[in-house]
Amino acid sequence: MDTPWECEMKATFAALEDRHRLDGRIRRFVDEAVRFHGFPAPGVILGAYMIDLALEKLEAEPGERFFAVAETKKCLSDSIGILTGCTPGSSKFLLFNTGRLSLAIGRDDGSGIAKCVRAFVVPGRTEGYPALRAWYFNDTAFGAKNKLPQLLEEILGAGRSILSWERVEVPIPSKDDQWKPVICPGCGEMVPDYLLEDGLCKACGKGSCYTKHDS
Amino acid sequence: MDTPWECEMKATFAALEDRHRLDGRIRRFVDEAVRFHGFPAPGVILGAYMIDLALEKLEAEPGERFFAVAETKKCLSDSIGILTGCTPGSSKFLLFNTGRLSLAIGRDDGSGIAKCVRAFVVPGRTEGYPALRAWYFNDTAFGAKNKLPQLLEEILGAGRSILSWERVEVPIPSKDDQWKPVICPGCGEMVPDYLLEDGLCKACGKGSCYTKHDS
Structure with a gap:
């Protein structure tokens, strides 16, 4: 059962999504990731934006299957299983815990090497978003919890503008059977x-x- | 997109569920876990049975929130996030990779220690289920992939009878902030x-x- 504060934040976030006219695939991605995670946590929302970006650059077809890398164990990673089908308990998922706010998604063309698009936050692009910047740099003095509405507002306002991407290749680990x-x-x-x-x-x-x- | 073999296995499994009259909560749990994982993998089905057992022993109320431990990174663990809300990217989930086919679910009563029910497979109880036993003991000579329909049949036939449970306490790791x-x-x-x-x-x-x- 959600606490009153959690209920309030969920309602606040839904209103922000409407205000920012979030629609189409990104609205669906954000909502599905947040529903799975259980809360509009900043990381899981960013993860949805990253996946949307990566799938676009991959020119993904509906129903295609992928291999994914999560570069963090934190909430961002929850977006991957529910949106791409690369669930953590499957052989289509690799946790490579660099701690960067980043994920990679790609295709296994049968060579055993996934040709991926890696999406990531560009630190300098968080300027102009004080709450997002404070959260990204773990500035606890900023009091992120109290300023969550501002942080959510900034994440939706920034959208993809704080992200970049590159192509990477990932040897797919063999099943340990x-x-x-x-x-x-x-x-x-x-x-x-x-x-x-x-x-x-x-x-x-x-x-x-x-x-x-x-x- | 599923391969023809995957399509066939999904249809086979759905028919087996009907034949075994799987209904109520366990049917819902098995179906949700399989849908999230993307395939009727033995581990994720067992995970659904374990969660059903653990929630019963905890006398869980609908909407209650829990803390969960996965004792394996494999498909069994995919059942946890989707069925309990303890997603891997949240602070309500701990991977403690013993490799046992086991999971634990419990309540955080505010003490920082989750009072959990741990569900697990009892090796001796797999006797009488040759495909299940071969899968459990990683007997690759058995050819589990070719015998997946038999394995799925045996898992549904065995249900909870191969499981046991115990109460355990888990200090909840603090957030690394x-x-x-x-x-x-x-x-x-x-x-x-x-x-x-x-x-x-x-x-x-x-x-x-x-x-x-x-x-």
């Missing part, structure tokens, strides 16, 4: 051999993400 | 300081996923 099953002696579950640490799965060894089991 | 922006001298884009390697972003340094830039 060459593993042997091991039963972890700690939990008795099956784990691929290459993920064992000191003979145990990561949940039974040191550094588990779980603090307590009371089953 | 304490970073400083650095302009990478290679590409001129902004990168969080903690992701730089030898003063460059990962795309400009060694080990880039890109083989060629011709922009």
